[in-house]
Amino acid sequence: MSVPVLLVTGFLGAGKTSFINQLLQADHGLRIAAIVNDFGSINIDAALLEGAADGVIGLKNGCICCSLQGDLLRTLKIVLNQNPGTDHIVIEASGVADPAGIAQSLTDPVLWSQVRLETIACLIDVPDLAARADDPLWKAQVSGSDIHCLAKTEGTTLTELTAVHGTLADLGKQHVFDLSKGFPQMAVFHPEPRKRTALNKPLQDDRFAHLEWQYNGKIDLRRFQSVMSALAPDLLRAKGFVWVAEGSLLFQMTGTRATLSRAPEVASAAQQGCRLVLIGERKRFDADRVEQQLNGLIA
Numbered sequence: 001m002s003v004p005v006l007l008v009t010g011f012l013g014a015g016k017t018s019f020i021n022q023l024l025q026a027d028h029g030l031r032i033a034a035i036v037n038d039f040g041s042i043n044i045d046a047a048l049l050e051g052a053a054d055g056v057i058g059l060k061n062g063c064i065c066c067s068l069q070g071d072l073l074r075t076l077k078i079v080l081n082q083n084p085g086t087d088h089i090v091i092e093a094s095g096v097a098d099p100a101g102i103a104q105s106l107t108d109p110v111l112w113s114q115v116r117l118e119t120i121a122c123l124i125d126v127p128d129l130a131a132r133a134d135d136p137l138w139k140a141q142v143s144g145s146d147i148h149c150l151a152k153t154e155g156t157t158l159t160e161l162t163a164v165h166g167t168l169a170d171l172g173k174q175h176v177f178d179l180s181k182g183f184p185q186m187a188v189f190h191p192e193p194r195k196r197t198a199l200n201k202p203l204q205d206d207r208f209a210h211l212e213w214q215y216n217g218k219i220d221l222r223r224f225q226s227v228m229s230a231l232a233p234d235l236l237r238a239k240g241f242v243w244v245a246e247g248s249l250l251f252q253m254t255g256t257r258a259t260l261s262r263a264p265e266v267a268s269a270a271q272q273g274c275r276l277v278l279i280g281e282r283k284r285f286d287a288d289r290v291e292q293q294l295n296g297l298i299a
């Protein structure tokens with residue numbers, strides 16, 4: 001019997017890792033292994049999921065919709081060998097991936113007898129929708145998915161929510177779950193076998209650039225906040241761990257919304273220093289300038 005795969009897609013910072021964390025901790029009694037594909041070689045998402053899943057493997061340095069396809073297939077085989085009792089595998093795509101590419105590689109005939117792609121779930125960042133609705137990559141992610149989960153809807157008005165449902169309905173999407181109303185039952189991701197019609201040619205979107213910044217020491221929190229505020233207008237996403245006098249903190253920024261919280265124990269145990277990934281569109285993202293500003297934090 002092949003192991004079902006849930007593929008989780010969604011734009012940068014939409015809420016994929018948070019969703020997978022909830023899925024792993026839900027009361028379903030299933031043994032779930034997770035494969036995460038971060039943008040960059042510092043795998044922040046794997047660190048955040050470690051301890052929650054039965055096995056977490058991070059795929060680094062590339063995107064599983066294009067350059068890492070072979071790695072994904074190899075990783076799936078490793079997951080199956082290392083975790084023979086696995087009931088379900090969840091794969092987190094990077095925020096810049098078109099799920100069609102990953103779905104295509106999962107149709108590998110040899111693999112199909114061991115794992116089967118069952119459901120593609122797309123996370124929708126509701127407050128970000130206005131900025132995203134005309135984006136071809138966002139549309140490819142939404143169109144290529146079977147179910148859609150609305151994240152960050154707290155504080156959204158009924159009119160705004162109706163508009164979101166309207167946008168998704170226009171794209172022919174009916175299975176929509178508002179995560180603020182509760183996490184969907186596992187059965188939602190585990191349907192009767194789906195017929196997958198011919199997959200679209202995956203969109204290759206090379207508009208993004210990123211910088212990974214690491215420093216094996218402490219930085220000043222106030223100065224870090226001021227540097228990030230200055231950089232924010234040119235970034236789409238930034239995340240990682242910063243080591244400050246207060247301890248190890250998890251930094252998250254999507255668009256201009258930023259949060260700092262205590263780093264999860266599993267992640268902070270291995271965490272002495274700063275590890276950040278910053279992503280933007282090439283036309284606005286000057287990696288040298290970003291690096292220079294961050295290097296300024298090293299006193």
Ligand SMILES: Nc1nc2c(ncn2[C@@H]2O[C@H](COP(=O)(O)OP(=O)(O)OP(=O)(O)O)[C@@H](O)[C@H]2O)c(=O)[nH]1
Nearest residue numbers: 011012013014015016017018019095151152153252
């Ligand atoms: N308020 C609120 N914040 C959320 C929700 N889901 C995610 N977030 C926050 O949004 C930020 C990004 O969430 P992630 O789960 O890391 O998003 P992601 O899609 O995995 O991000 P990438 O892998 O970088 O593309 C974090 O600060 C989360 O805490 C939600 O439903 N409500």
